[in-house]
Amino acid sequence: MSENEFQLGRQLFYDPILSKDQTISCASCHLQANSFTHTDHELSHGIGGIIGKRNSLALMNLAWNSSFMWDGGVNHIELQALAPISSENEMGSSLNEVVAKLNASKKYKALYFNSYKDSLVTGQKTLLALTQFTVMLNSYNSKYDKYIIDKGGDLFTQQEKNGLKIFRENCASCHTEPLFTNNEFRNNGLVVDPFLNDYGRMQITNKSEDSLKFKVPTLRNIQFTPPYMHDGRFESLKEVISHYKLGIVHSKTLAKELNSNLNLSHKEEVDLLVFLRTLTDYEFLFNDRFSYPF
Numbered sequence: 060m061s062e063n064e065f066q067l068g069r070q071l072f073y074d075p076i077l078s079k080d081q082t083i084s085c086a087s088c089h090l091q092a093n094s095f096t097h098t099d100h101e102l103s104h105g106i107g108g109i110i111g112k113r114n115s116l117a118l119m120n121l122a123w124n125s126s127f128m129w130d131g132g133v134n135h136i137e138l139q140a141l142a143p144i145s146s147e148n149e150m151g152s153s154l155n156e157v158v159a160k161l162n163a164s165k166k167y168k169a170l171y172f173n174s175y176k177d178s179l180v181t182g183q184k185t186l187l188a189l190t191q192f193t194v195m196l197n198s199y200n201s202k203y204d205k206y207i208i209d210k211g212g213d214l215f216t217q218q219e220k221n222g223l224k225i226f227r228e229n230c231a232s233c234h235t236e237p238l239f240t241n242n243e244f245r246n247n248g249l250v251v252d253p254f255l256n257d258y259g260r261m262q263i264t265n266k267s268e269d270s271l272k273f274k275v276p277t278l279r280n281i282q283f284t285p286p287y288m289h290d291g292r293f294e295s296l297k298e299v300i301s302h303y304k305l306g307i308v309h310s311k312t313l314a315k316e317l318n319s320n321l322n323l324s325h326k327e328e329v330d331l332l333v334f335l336r337t338l339t340d341y342e343f344l345f346n347d348r349f350s351y352p353f
C-alpha cells in the first residue's frame with residue numbers, strides 16, 4: 060500500500076472518465092453517505108439511464124470478503140472493477156478504452172508517475188490503484204464496536220442490549236459478528252421476481268443446490284443503505300423484519316434456520332431495529348479521506 064496509489068485510486072473512483080460517455084463514475088452507484096451504495100432506486104442505473112439487474116452493494120471491509128457480487132461471480136478484488144467498467148448496463152466501456160483516455164490525460168500521467176515511477180498508464184496499474192482505494196474503506200467505529208471494546212459496559216441502553224440478544228439468537232448464524240456476514244451464500248426465502256428471474260449463486264456454479272442463494276450481506280451501516288436485498292425490494296428495515304416474520308417462501312434450498320418463522324413481539328421487533336442502528340459508523344460515513352477529491 061502507498062499513499063500516492065491510494066490517492067490515485069480515489070481520483071479514479073470519483074472520475075466519470077471510466078465510463079464510455081463520461082457520465083458515470085464508481086461513486087454514481089457507490090455514495091459515501093450511504094456506506095458506498097446507492098439509495099434512491101432499487102436497481103442500479105448506468106450510462107444512458109440503462110437499468111441494471113441488481114441493487115448496488117455497500118462497499119466496506121472488502122479485504123475480508125472471500126468473493127464479490129451478490130452471486131460471488133468475482134473472486135478477486137483486483138479484477139472486480141473490470142465488471143462495472145465493461146458492463147453495458149453500467150459504464151459501457153472497456154479497460155483498453157479507459158487506459159487510452161487516461162494515457163491522453165496530463166493529470167493522470169503525472170499521478171501514475173507519482174505512484175509507479177513510470178507515467179505509462181496500464182490496465183493492471185489502474186485496477187491496482189482502484190483496489191488500493193476500495194480496500195481501505197474499512198468501517199469499525201460504530202456504537203456497537205465501542206460497546207464491544209468496552210466489554211459490554213454502559214454504552215448500550217437496555218433496549219439496545221435486548222436487541223443485540225435477539226439478534227444473536229435469530230440473525231447471527233448468517234450475519235455473524237464482527238463483520239455481520241459469514242461470507243456464505245444462502246437462500247433467505249425471498250419470492251422470485253418473475254421479471255428478473257435471478258437465481259443467484261446457481262448462475263455461477265450451475266448447481267441446482269445453489270438455486271436462489273445469494274451472498275449474506277454485511278449489516279454494518281444498514282440504517283443508511285436502503286433499499287434492501289439483491290433487487291432492492293424492501294425500502295425499510297421494518298419491511299425486512301416483516302419478511303423474516305411472515306414472508307419466508309419455503310423451497311428446497313431455503314436455509315434451515317428459516318424453516319420456522321421469526322417469532323417476535325412488537326416490543327422485541329422495536330428492540331431489534333434499535334440495535335441495528337448501533338451498527339452505524341459516522342466516522343466512516345463522514346471520513347474526509349474517502350470523500351470526493353476534486
Ligand code: HEC
Pocket residue numbers: 072077083084085086087088089103104105106111113114115116117118121124126127128129130139140143144148149150189193
Ligand atoms: C451502474 C452502477 C455501478 C457502477 C458505475 C459501479 N458499480 Fe460497483 N456494484 C454495482 C452493483 C449493482 C453491484 C452488485 C452487482 C452484482 O451482484 O451483480 C456492485 C458491486 C460492487 C462490488 C462488490 C462488493 C461486494 O461486497 O461484493 C465492488 C467492490 C464494486 N462494486 C466496486 C465498484 C468500482 C471500483 C466501480 C468503478 C470502477 C464500480 N463498482 C462501479 C453497481 C455499480
Ligand code: HEC
Pocket residue numbers: 226229230231232233234244245246247249272273274275276277278281284286287288289290296299300303314315316317321
Ligand atoms: C439463513 C441465513 C440468514 C439469517 C438467519 C438471516 N439473514 Fe438476513 N440475509 C441473508 C441473505 C442471504 C440475505 C441477502 C438475500 C438476497 O438479497 O437475496 C440477507 C439480507 C438481509 C438484509 C438486507 C441487507 C442489504 O444490504 O440489502 C437485512 C437488513 C437482513 N438480512 C437482516 C436480517 C435480520 C435482522 C435477521 C434476523 C432476524 C436476519 N437477516 C437473518 C441471510 C440470513
